[in-house]
Amino acid sequence: MPSYTAPTKDAAFILHELLKVQDAQIPGFEELSADFTSAVLEEASKIATNLLQPLNAVGDHDGCTFENGVVRTPKGFKEAFEEYRAGGWNGLDLDPEYGGQGMPYTLATAVGESFSGANMAFVMYGGLTHGAYSAIHAHGTDDQKSKWLPKMADLEWTGTMNLTEPHCGTDLGLMRTKAEPQGDGSYKISGQKIFISAGDHDLSDNVIHLVLAKIPGGPEGIKGVSLFIVPKFMVDDEGNIGERNGVSVGNIEEKMGIHGNATCVMNYDDATGYLLGEENKGMRAMFTMMNEARLGVALQGLSQSEAAYQNAVIYAKDRLQGRDVTGVKNPNGPADPLIVHPDIRRMLMNMKSFNEGARAFMMWGAMMLDKAHHNDDKDALGLISLLTPVLKGFLTDVGFDMTVQAQQVYGGHGYIEEWGMSQFARDARIAMIYEGANGVQALDLVGRKMAQDGGKHVMAYFDMIKTFISENKDNEELADFLNPLKDASKDLQEVMMYFMQNGMKDPNSALAGSTDALHLFGHVSLGLMWAQMAKAALAGMASGEGDQDFYKNKITTGKYYMDRVLPAVKMHKARAMAGAETMMALDADHF
Amino acid sequence: MPSYTAPTKDAAFILHELLKVQDAQIPGFEELSADFTSAVLEEASKIATNLLQPLNAVGDHDGCTFENGVVRTPKGFKEAFEEYRAGGWNGLDLDPEYGGQGMPYTLATAVGESFSGANMAFVMYGGLTHGAYSAIHAHGTDDQKSKWLPKMADLEWTGTMNLTEPHCGTDLGLMRTKAEPQGDGSYKISGQKIFISAGDHDLSDNVIHLVLAKIPGGPEGIKGVSLFIVPKFMVDDEGNIGERNGVSVGNIEEKMGIHGNATCVMNYDDATGYLLGEENKGMRAMFTMMNEARLGVALQGLSQSEAAYQNAVIYAKDRLQGRDVTGVKNPNGPADPLIVHPDIRRMLMNMKSFNEGARAFMMWGAMMLDKAHHNDDKDALGLISLLTPVLKGFLTDVGFDMTVQAQQVYGGHGYIEEWGMSQFARDARIAMIYEGANGVQALDLVGRKMAQDGGKHVMAYFDMIKTFISENKDNEELADFLNPLKDASKDLQEVMMYFMQNGMKDPNSALAGSTDALHLFGHVSLGLMWAQMAKAALAGMASGEGDQDFYKNKITTGKYYMDRVLPAVKMHKARAMAGAETMMALDADHF
Structure with a gap:
């Protein structure tokens, strides 16, 4: 059976030595002392290990059931959910005015990784609620906020997002669900939605669905889509639950x-719904939720990779098989542990260097969002907007691949459900698909985000890298990080140039390289994170304080990334610059 | 529900226009006229589509059961197995003297892909039997061969291979299963074996286990391992089934x-077993089976990729979502089919170009084995011996990745079991693990095969590529194939040089790059196959005969591989030449 330990030490390093949150001059961040964050992270770690993780395999094995119209979650989920609720964890970064605790999103991200690593399927009930809360918070009237948010903040009620229909997922303009105005401000919603995560269950007293639908007579396609609040049970003005909605x-x-x-x-079926935001502006409101959800999904990719990694390490140290070719390491045992073998190390180091780099990238991204919200920093918003598809696509593509590598460390046992490694891969697999399949993320990046505000944010991204390199160019200890980072970012820039030069004539020549571009951004971003973490670790070593081994290992792990993982940019660059010709040449009939 | 069509046309192209089997001067190959092979392939295709494929999802969903010591296969398997048996398909390439049909292994490989693509789990019952037959055929006495083989050839009895024990998989020297000599030529076998595919079931009258065990008092470790025939039911001298064995x-x-x-x-538990081959030479006998099994597993990687691809194509043409950015393609519909989108094409072309290249590589490899067996061609044996770990490791790593891409084409539906795409990925996943996890294949390649016979076979491999390039260097139509092939093979050669120069001082510096080297060999081999197929297709076009579209598409698909897929060599080269330093630097305690 797998185990899980929240990576609190690494999160603390990122918060205080990499991001230096207390000095970040973001309202609310000044409270993030090392003592405070460590108390929060430790408490979250206990919840993760003791409450959530033991139900992870149970949830996978038993699954949810549906009988006579009633959905039941796996045994133990309800009790655990009560405890999780009671701790107020889901509202950590939500608005105190509506039941939240008002902590920075950056801190909630660190906590969220722990929870998701312990039990991804369980945490999604709260995750969807968090997203629905944010959408109502951003687009709702004061009445709507007062009515729905406080009970969602503490998970007395949960939330969902309803976009997909049987015949449309990505292309929501094809939507058929209708919303007929009733003249009293309410609408009657009719239609079918599919793939609704946490759509119904036995964990909360009510489920607040956010539903995209079309008001008859409105504009065609995506421009005629509106967003509605549709509760499972009607709620009166005093907040009491009434009869079942349609x-x-x-x-x-x-x-x-x-x-x-x-x-x-x-x-x-003629369900009563309330307009959220403006008529026909549903996609704008939905995107508040979606952008948050995409970061949440990115975190899922990382969290499953981390959980799988931890177990692979345990197995690699425990399982005796073969001998170290450079000399016996366990002379009193019948064989050496797997971890002596280079190819096992390769997989472990791939995971470790990805996880630590991705964690930094994730939390840095969360800080950009905090900056955007609390400092009204448009540049930070532009950067995180540019990189949201990268975080979602890269962290889930690679995160899944890492769970597969972790499974591989187990050999045959990795394929047996009892050992739990299959679950990490099977759970992680969805993250590449939902909240916009990764191909859609790549399209968003290349077709929309790169050109946003005249390409300003891409420029800012490269400037950030250039500035870091030039500020540290005299630091010889960083050369192993700065040189490959410089090369990799040049490669990415060349690809950007290629897209600009060719994308005008033939948009397909840029779109054909979109997934490669997304991975290039991912690798360069992790390269930057590693260079910055190396600098922070060197500072830690110079200080002579703290866990010196931690700093040393941080640098070693980062060097592995620069040395062994980053060369993927060479492949992606060549692919991205190969254009669309051979990709699009075949007639559809010839596949 | 997925469907499956055997790729008979492509197999025929490979047999007759690429490998030119009838002119190959291998005994038995002269009978392989296009009419004959097409009759065999068409008949196999019917079995695949009508008999095996409809049971694929059933088998996945229902699984096998174990009650009161009895294993039962999913509903419908037994009836289908009877029909499959009756066709004599499993003995297609086995020795006619012992119940087989004596056809070339190359043809059996083409047929085998169809069966495995239709229902991998089902076909394994026959596949294991085939391997056990081969081991008894190669190492058994005449009496053993007469007693066991004919009934295994026609699947009246099935076979298994028993290697793994709870505490040892790769490192079989740690084995504990014992074989006590009884003085009458028989042994009493006691111990536990795990992960025994097709280990027991209700499909055949007897199960013939080949079991590795140690004879007490023999040499320590792997040198003291012997191989035994252990039937589920005892068999008398007339071949009648008797009482249950232990x-x-x-x-x-x-x-x-x-x-x-x-x-x-x-x-x-004191089961009666009969020595196969010599005492303490069990690994040699087992490797007869294992090498065959590795090629069979390689074929599984390809077959699942092909099956997944076919279904991804169907979905991509059928599902309407979004519009072609270069202009509407389906003006009368609400949206264009997925296949117009570059990123969908990317995944389809990745699969298509891999499948066709891998099929050629697989069948070329099978022909090397036929040459080795029927012409006693040591060079051919050396080449296929070198490339067996490459076929196994590369075709299963990439094959799995392709099933994941096929799933991705389906978006959310790819994650729903009902649509069947998850099964391809879940089934394909095991191929990376069993018959030697792919890391063990990489170790076999770098640590053993590359240096075999003084590196002679690696040299022969590069000579083969060089010769093809120089023979065709004036053919301008091939330039798009020969140039990237030349570059890629140079990159691989540099890696070989690096391993030689550094591996002596520190074996880890080569082992650290072993998986990358395996993938380099895989890509270069597929590059060679594509260059050769392009030449064959150009010849087909020059002839003006046959399906001209087929030839044109073959070239287009090949160009995609050279252009878009082959650049992976740049990444693998950089990784392979990064050495072991950063990979091995961390103490085990610091993971």
Whole structure:
């Protein structure tokens, strides 16, 4: 059975030595003393290890059930959810005015990784609620906020997002769900939505669905889509739960993974809904939720990779098999542990160097969002907007690949469900698909974000790298980081130039390289994080204080990334610059 | 529900226009006229599509059961197995003297891909039997061959291979299963074996286990391992089945995939066994089986990739979502089919160009084995011996990745079990692990095969590429193939040089790059196959005969591989030449 330990030490290093949150001059960050964050992280770690992780395999094995219209979560989920609720964890970074605790999103991100690493399917019930809260918070009226948010903040009620229909996922303009105005400010919603995570369950008293639908007579396609609040149970003005609304579960899906989360077919049949935001501006409101959800999904990719890595390490140290070719390491045992073998190390170091780099990237991104929100910093918003598809696509693509490598460390045992390594891969697999499949992230990056505000944010991204390199160019201890970072960012810049020069004539020549571009951004970003972490670790070593081994290992792990992982840019660059010709040449009939 | 069509046209192209089997001057190959092979391939295709494929999802969903010591296969497997048996398919390439049909292994490989693509878990019952047959055929006495082989050739009895024990998989020297000599030529076998594919079931009258065990008093470790024939039911001299032997099933494993195949814990308790080959030379005998099994597993990687690809193509043409950015393609529909989008194309072309290249590589490899066996060609044996770990490791690593890409084409539906795409990924996943995890294949390649016979076979491999390039250097139409092939093979040669120069001082510096070297060999080999196929296709176009579109598309697909896929060599080269330093630097305690 797998185990899980929250990476609190690494998170603390990122918060205080890399991001230096207390000096970041972001309102609220000044409270983030090392003592305070460590208390929060330690408490979250206990919840992760003692409450959530033991239910992870149970959830996978038992799954959710659907009988007589009722969805039930796996045994133990309800009790655990009560405890999780009671701790107020889900509202950590939500608005204190509406039930939240008002902590920075950066801190919530560190905490969120721990929870998701312990039990991804379980945490999604709260995650979806968090997203729905944010959308209502950003676009709702004061009445709506007062009515729905406080009970969502503490998970008395949970939330969902309803976008997909059987015939449309990415292309929401094709949507058929209708919203008929009733003249009293409410609407009657009818239609079918599928793939609704946490769509229904037995964990909360009410489920608040955010539903995209079209008001008849509105504009065609995506421009005629509005967003509605549709509760499972009606709620009166005093906040009391009343009769059942016209929404029911058609079925729950049998999936490859995240069995502990109920993925529902939702049927809306004249269900009462309330407009959220403006008519026909539903996509704008939905994107508040979606951008947050995409970062949450990125975190899932990292969290499953980390959980899988931890178990691979345990197995690699425990399992005796073969001898170190350079000399016996365990002379009193029948064989040496797996970890002596280079190819096992390769997989472990791939995971370790990805996880630590991705964690920094994730938390740096969260800090940009905090800056954007609390300092109204448009540049920070531009950067995180540019990099949201990169975080989502790169961390889930690579995160999944890392769970597969962790499984590989176990050999045959990795394929046996009892050992739990298959679950990490099966659970992580969905993160590449939902909240916009990774191809859609790549399209968002190349087709929209790169050109946003005249390419200003891409320039700012490269400037950030250039500035870091030039500020540290005399630091010889950083040369092993700065040189490859410089080369890799040049490669990425060349690709950007290629897209600009060719994308005008033929947009496909840029789109054909979109996934490669996304991975290039991912690698360069992790390269930058590693260079910055190396600098922070060197500072830690120079100080002579703290855990000196930690700093040394940080640098070693970073060098591995620069040396062994970053060369992927060479492949992606060549692919991205190969254009669309051979990709698009075949007639569809010839596949 | 997925469908499957055997790629008979492509197999025929490889047999007759690429490998030119009838002119290959290998005994038996002269019979392989296009009419004959097409009749065999078409018949196999019907079995694949009509008999095996419809049971693929059933097998996954229902799985095998274990009750009161009895293993049962999924509903429908037994009837289908009877029909499969009756066709004599499993003995296609086996020795006619012992029940086989004596066809070339090359043809059996083409047929085998179809069967495995239709239902991998089902076909494994025959596949293991085929391997056990080969081991008895190569190492058994005449009496043993007469007694066991004919009934195994026609699957009246099936076979297994028993290597792994709970505490040892790769490192078989740690084995504990014992074989006590009884003085009458027989042995009493006691011990536990795990992960025994097709270990027991209800498909055949007897199961013939080949079991590795140690004879007490023999040499320590791997040098004291012998191989035994241990039937489930005793068999008398007339071939009649008698009482149950001391072998029983402890349990069947719950696995990530291949649910239709029973993976058994086998308990041997004073079971009667018969020595196969010489005492303490068990590994040699087992390797006959293992090398064959490795090629069979390589074929599984390809076959799942092909099956997944076919379904991804169907979905990509059918699903309407979004519009072609270069202009609407389906003006009468609400949206264009997915296949218009570059990123969808990218995944389809990745799969298509891999599948066709891998199929050629696989069948070329099979022909090397036929040459080795029928012409006693030591060079051919050397080449296929060198490339067996490459076929196994590369085709299963990439094959799995392709099933994941096929799943991605489906978006959310790819994650829902009902659509069947998850099964391809879950089934394909095991191929990277069993018959020697891919890291062990990489070790075999770098630590053993490359240096075999003084490096002669590596030299022969490069000579083969060089010769092809120089023979065709004036063919301008081939330039898009020969130039990248030349560059890629140079990159691989540099890596070989690096290993030679550094591996002496520190073996880890070569082992650290072993997986990258394996992938380099894989890409260069597929590059060679594509260059040769392009030449064959150009010849087909010059002839003006046959399916001209087929030839044109072959060249287009090949160009995609050279252009877009082959640049992976740049990454693998940089990684392989990065040495072991950063990989091995961390103390085990610091993971």
